[in-house]
Amino acid sequence: MQSSLPGKAQATLREVLPRLVLSPSLFLILLFVYGFIIYTGYLSLTDSRMLPSYELEGFGNYANLWGQRNWLIALQNLAIFGILYIAICSVLGLVLAILLDQKIRGEGILRPIYLYPMALSFIVTGTAWKWFLDPGLGLENTMHLWGWESFTFNWIKDRDMAIYTVVIAAVWQSSGFVMAMFLAGLRGIDTEILKAAQMDGASRWSLYTRIVIPQLRPVFLSAFVVLAHLAIKAYDLVIALTNGGPGRATELPATFMYSYTFTRNQMGVGASSAVIMLAMIASIIVPYLYSELRERR
Amino acid sequence: MSRSTQSSFGTGKLLRAALYAVLILFAVYYLLPLFVMLVNSVKTLDEIRGGNMMSLPEMFTFEPWLTAWSEAQIGVEPTGLKPYFINSIMMVVPAVAISTGLGALNGYVLTKWRFPGDKIIFGLMLFACFIPFQIVLIPMARVLGMIGLAGTTGGLVLVHVVYGLGFTTLFFRNYYAAFPDELIKAAKMDGAGFWRTFTRILLPSSGPIIVVTVIWQFTNIWNDFLFGASFADFDSMPMTVALNNLVSSSTGVKEYNVHFAGAVLAALPTLIVYIVSGRYFVRGLMAGAVKG
Numbered sequence: 274m275q276s277s278l279p280g281k282a283q284a285t286l287r288e289v290l291p292r293l294v295l296s297p298s299l300f301l302i303l304l305f306v307y308g309f310i311i312y313t314g315y316l317s318l319t320d321s322r323m324l325p326s327y328e329l330e331g332f333g334n335y336a337n338l339w340g341q342r343n344w345l346i347a348l349q350n351l352a353i354f355g356i357l358y359i360a361i362c363s364v365l366g367l368v369l370a371i372l373l374d375q376k377i378r379g380e381g382i383l384r385p386i387y388l389y390p391m392a393l394s395f396i397v398t399g400t401a402w403k404w405f406l407d408p409g410l411g412l413e414n415t416m417h418l419w420g421w422e423s424f425t426f427n428w429i430k431d432r433d434m435a436i437y438t439v440v441i442a443a444v445w446q447s448s449g450f451v452m453a454m455f456l457a458g459l460r461g462i463d464t465e466i467l468k469a470a471q472m473d474g475a476s477r478w479s480l481y482t483r484i485v486i487p488q489l490r491p492v493f494l495s496a497f498v499v500l501a502h503l504a505i506k507a508y509d510l511v512i513a514l515t516n517g518g519p520g521r522a523t524e525l526p527a528t529f530m531y532s533y534t535f536t537r538n539q540m541g542v543g544a545s546s547a548v549i550m551l552a553m554i555a556s557i558i559v560p561y562l563y564s565e566l567r568e569r570r
Numbered sequence: 571m572s573r574s575t576q577s578s579f580g581t582g583k584l585l586r587a588a589l590y591a592v593l594i595l596f597a598v599y600y601l602l603p604l605f606v607m608l609v610n611s612v613k614t615l616d617e618i619r620g621g622n623m624m625s626l627p628e629m630f631t632f633e634p635w636l637t638a639w640s641e642a643q644i645g646v647e648p649t650g651l652k653p654y655f656i657n658s659i660m661m662v663v664p665a666v667a668i669s670t671g672l673g674a675l676n677g678y679v680l681t682k683w684r685f686p687g688d689k690i691i692f693g694l695m696l697f698a699c700f701i702p703f704q705i706v707l708i709p710m711a712r713v714l715g716m717i718g719l720a721g722t723t724g725g726l727v728l729v730h731v732v733y734g735l736g737f738t739t740l741f742f743r744n745y746y747a748a749f750p751d752e753l754i755k756a757a758k759m760d761g762a763g764f765w766r767t768f769t770r771i772l773l774p775s776s777g778p779i780i781v782v783t784v785i786w787q788f789t790n791i792w793n794d795f796l797f798g799a800s801f802a803d804f805d806s807m808p809m810t811v812a813l814n815n816l817v818s819s820s821t822g823v824k825e826y827n828v829h830f831a832g833a834v835l836a837a838l839p840t841l842i843v844y845i846v847s848g849r850y851f852v853r854g855l856m857a858g859a860v861k862g
Contacts, residue, residue, distance in 0.1 A: 287763060287764065290763075290764045291679040291683035291685065291764060292679070292685060294675050294676075294679055294764070295675070295676055295679045295680070295691070297672070298672050298675075298676050298695070298735050298739065299691055299694075299695075301731075301732050301735060302694060302695055302698050302732070302735060302736070303694070305706065305710070305713075305732040305733075306694075306697075306698040306701060306706070306732075306733075307694070308709075309705065309706040309709040309710065310701070310705055310706070312708070312709040313705050313706070313708055313709060316708060325708070325712070369593075369596060372589060372592060372593055373593065375589060377589075377590075377593065383593055383596075383597055385844075385845075385848050386597045386600050386601060387596065387597070387600055388848070388852065389600070389604075389841065389844055389845075389848075390600060392789055392837075392840045392841055392843070392844035393793070393837050393840065393841070394792070394793035394794075394795065394810050394836060394837065394840070395793070395795065396793075396795050396810045396813055396814050396833075396836065397810075397813070397833045397834075397836055397837045398603070400607075400813070400817050400829060400830075400833045401603040401604070401606065401607050401830075401833060402603060403817075404606070404610075404623075404826065404829075404830075405602075405603055405606060405623075410618075410623065410826070411623060414622070414623070415622050415623055415624055418621075418622045419622075445599070445600070445603070449600065453852055502700050505702060506702050506703070508795070508796055509795040509796065509810075512795070512799075512814065513795075513814055513817070513818075516818065526704075527702065527704055530704040530707075531704070531707075531800075534707065534708060535800075540708060543704075543708070544708060546704070547702065547704040547705045547707070547708075548705065550702040550704055550705065551701060551702055551705045554700055554701065554702055555697075558697065558700045559697070562693065562696055562697060566689065566692075566693060566696075
């Protein structure tokens with residue numbers, strides 16, 4: 274009887290031990306992710322300026338936010354950047370994957386070359402491209418030196434075109450990764466179906482448009498989710514490439530949030546812009562995760 | 571990875587040549603910025619100003635690299651990037667180790683010691699991978715101040731551990747989910763407890779996923795800019811922030827060659843990891859992209 278008590282305690286310990294091991298991580302996530310989301314959400318309803326204030330004042334910050342020209346510019350830029358970034362990365366990734374999937378000699382050399390930019394920091398990418406796109410030092414200058422005097426490429430200095438330079442640099446960084454995703458998808462397609470279709474006389478073009486590409490739907494979805502959330506979070510690249518300029522021409526929600534919160538002392542407005550960013554990402558990620566997690570079990 | 575989806579594209583030699591031409595053209599596109607950085611980091615400033623960014627250096631000099639490493643002006647101090655490189659290492663090593671360790675344990679519990687509600691916990695952790703960090707910047711700054719970690723490397727380690735947990739847990743969970751439950755059951759039958767089962771059975775076969783996770787975390791944390799810019803002060807500033815300060819400082823002559831040498835220095839650790847273990851790197855990207 275006496276020895277059964279420690280035994281029992283031991284059994285209970287064994288029962289709760291796994292949960293005990295998980296609990297520090299769960300605690301960290303609950304506090305630092307979900308607690309912080311609630312905190313920022315609360316701040317977005319207060320009149321916080323340089324320091325947090327806990328006086329609720331309703332949705333004034335949101336009204337203020339949507340009345341800010343800078344915020345509307347940031348959203349418009351995000352739309353331009355996001356759509357082009359996702360579209361170009363997907364098309365380029367798919368095309369490169371299909372081309373690489375033609376029994377290419379040297380695939381083992383080409384694939385890592387396409388992919389290595391993903392290992393770099395956006396700050397490094399931005400530094401390289403800032404220079405490359407600079408009219409006086411980079412591509413334009415090179416073309417002039419090579420004799421093409423009339424060549425101009427000054428988008429990075431042009432208010433209307435600067436956002437496209439962010440697209441150029443971001444596509445350079447991420448398209449190889451999308452290529453790798455599509456390549457993995459292509460290699461997973463059942464070759465028997467393709468052989469049968471070929472036997473039936475399907476042309477190479479229709480083979481791809483009718484059979485291969487439709488089968489890659491899950492890859493398109495994954496690529497979309499990854500690229501969309503990267504686009505909404507985009508911050509470092511803009512800071513390094515254009516620092517939001519010229520003027521405010523390349524402002525994005527992430528840079529808007531940072532400057533309003535930490536340099537313009539409008540913490541309430543900054544918090545409300547962060548909430549909008551979270552809502553944008555959640556509207557893409559939550560349905561995706563929900564369907565992914567449900568499918569598997 | 572070497573199996574092609576179908577027989578090769580066309581039989582015409584011309585088409586085949588065009589295919590290779592396109593592929594090589596893209597390789598040039600991806601390599602060009604790196605080439606420009608490397609070539610111009612070993613030129614003198616005069617040569618950069620007067621010359622073509624594509625041309626090879628007429629006078630090879632290693633000076634910009636030395637300047638970037640130990641003399642360049644970062645902020646107000648002419649220290650070069652060296653102290654910040656060390657800061658980054660001091661931050662990355664513990665952050666990667668802790669988040670990987672916790673991720674392994676979480677993945678183990680979530681697959682082999684399942685309990686009611688475990689899927690909800692996993693879902694909560696998974697969503698945490700995707701949040702825009704702007705939503706946590708304000709409270710994080712306050713909490714770091716409250717616990718006395720503001721502006722320290724320790725604070726950055728905490729931040730990176732917390733926001734890396736989702737991914738490390740995901741990697742290990744997916745890997746352990748495919749590990750046969752029978753082996754675990756047999757071990758439990760033999761009287762092996764929670765820890766013994768983990769250290770004797772799962773851990774010895776976790777090599778690949780540990781490599782994937784370490785590479786993923788290393789790359790992400792090394793390349794982070796937002797947290798470093800928000801929470802570090804001069805004594806704990808990581809490499810990416812220092813590089814940005816160097817490149818975008820508006821005082822004095824812009825020493826482009828030094829900027830490039832600095833950029834390559836900042837890129838070097840992750841590039842080396844990528845070159846040495848690219849296969850695992852790709853696998854990590856995939857695991858991060860395709861949930862399970």
